[in-house]
Amino acid sequence: MNRFFYAVWKYWVIVVGVIFGILFLPLIAIILLPKTDQSRNFANIFIRHLARALLLCVGIITVVKNKSRKKSKSKQFVYIANHRSYLDIIVAFMIISPKTRFIAKQEIFSWPVIGYFMGRLGHIPVDRSSPTARKRSLENIHKLVRSGSSLMIFPEGGIHNYDKILHPFKKGGFSVAVETETAIWPFAIHNAHKINPSAKGFAIKPGYLKVCVLEEISAQGKEVRALMQESFDCLHKELKAKND
Numbered sequence: 001m002n003r004f005f006y007a008v009w010k011y012w013v014i015v016v017g018v019i020f021g022i023l024f025l026p027l028i029a030i031i032l033l034p035k036t037d038q039s040r041n042f043a044n045i046f047i048r049h050l051a052r053a054l055l056l057c058v059g060i061i062t063v064v065k066n067k068s069r070k071k072s073k074s075k076q077f078v079y080i081a082n083h084r085s086y087l088d089i090i091v092a093f094m095i096i097s098p099k100t101r102f103i104a105k106q107e108i109f110s111w112p113v114i115g116y117f118m119g120r121l122g123h124i125p126v127d128r129s130s131p132t133a134r135k136r137s138l139e140n141i142h143k144l145v146r147s148g149s150s151l152m153i154f155p156e157g158g159i160h161n162y163d164k165i166l167h168p169f170k171k172g173g174f175s176v177a178v179e180t181e182t183a184i185w186p187f188a189i190h191n192a193h194k195i196n197p198s199a200k201g202f203a204i205k206p207g208y209l210k211v212c213v214l215e216e217i218s219a220q221g222k223e224v225r226a227l228m229q230e231s232f233d234c235l236h237k238e239l240k241a242k243n244d
Contacts, residue, residue, distance in 0.1 A: 006205050013058045013204050020054055025113070032120040037149075040122045041098040051093045059206025060195060062091060066213045067238075075099075076150050077185040077216065078177045082166055082235055083154035084193035091211060092152055095187050100150040103141060103173060105158070122149075126172070138172065145180045155231070159198050165239045166232065174228040177219040184217040184231050188238040212238055 031043045055062055079096050081088060092102075102123040109115040109125045118125075124140055127133035145151065155169035177184055190210040197203050214234055219227055 006203070009059070009205055010202065016054070016057050020050070020057075021113075024050055025117075028117065029120070032117075035120075037099070037122070037147075040120075043121060044093070044096075044098040044100070047093050048098075051090045055087075055090065055209070058204070060087070060209055061207075062094065062209045062211060064095070064211045064213065068213055068215050076145070076148065076182055078173050078182050078219075079150060079152045080155050080173065080184055080186045080231060080235070081152075081189055082239060083156050083159055085159065085189075085196040085198055087192040087196045087209065088154065088159075088189050091189055091192065091209060095211060095213065096152050097150055099148065100152050101144055103151055103153045124151075138176070141172075141176050142180065145176060145182055151176065151182075155228075166236045169228050169232050171224055171228055174219075174231065175224045178222060178224050178227055181220050183219055184227065186214045186217070186231055186235050188212045188214065188235055190239070214238060 028043055028046065031046065032039055052062065075097075077097075077100075079092070079100060081092060081095075089102075101121070102118070103126055104118065104123055106125040106127040106129070109118050122144075124137070124144060126137045126141075128137075141151065151173060153173040155173055156167040157170045160167045174184070176182070188211070190212070191207060192209055195205055195207040195209065217227065217231055217234060222230075
């Protein structure tokens, strides 16, 4: 019975996704006609509400808990989160500020539809094909931060399909944080890999997602590896507490 239900639910999710795409992607494209930061920020606000509505329509309820004890005076961050499901990307849009741009693999920008909107929204591709390409990507990220934007990265470098709750971090985003003295703001996503297990192709079911927004971590005066380890420990502690 469960197998039949989840099979039917998968097609329901596809139908809902197609309907949302037909209704709202043209509107987002119109918002993004002017290539300005203002239009991109407004589009991100629209996508935030759209993401929450989409998840509700497919039976996924997201509960956000803010564990940060003080309100930050900073307006710019490098947001980081764990990454075990494609749902993490949708959830991130609900957490980050509208002035945030994703750092994503170069290949994503060549995907139909998704790649087009990634480019229009001003997200930054990372090309790891050569040292020169990596250097150019890093320069673009620095330029983006210095223009006043925040960054969203999944520091594990991709989705990892195994029982380990957190994979070792890559240092790119942390080097930018140190060099620009931009605080790290971590948030932990619980249960996404159970609702949408990426290892099983396209599989999804209804359920509860919990997101814990953690304390920001200052990058001032820190070495890259020290900041990376502190950020890893912070996320790992939260994820392990809910995993025990």
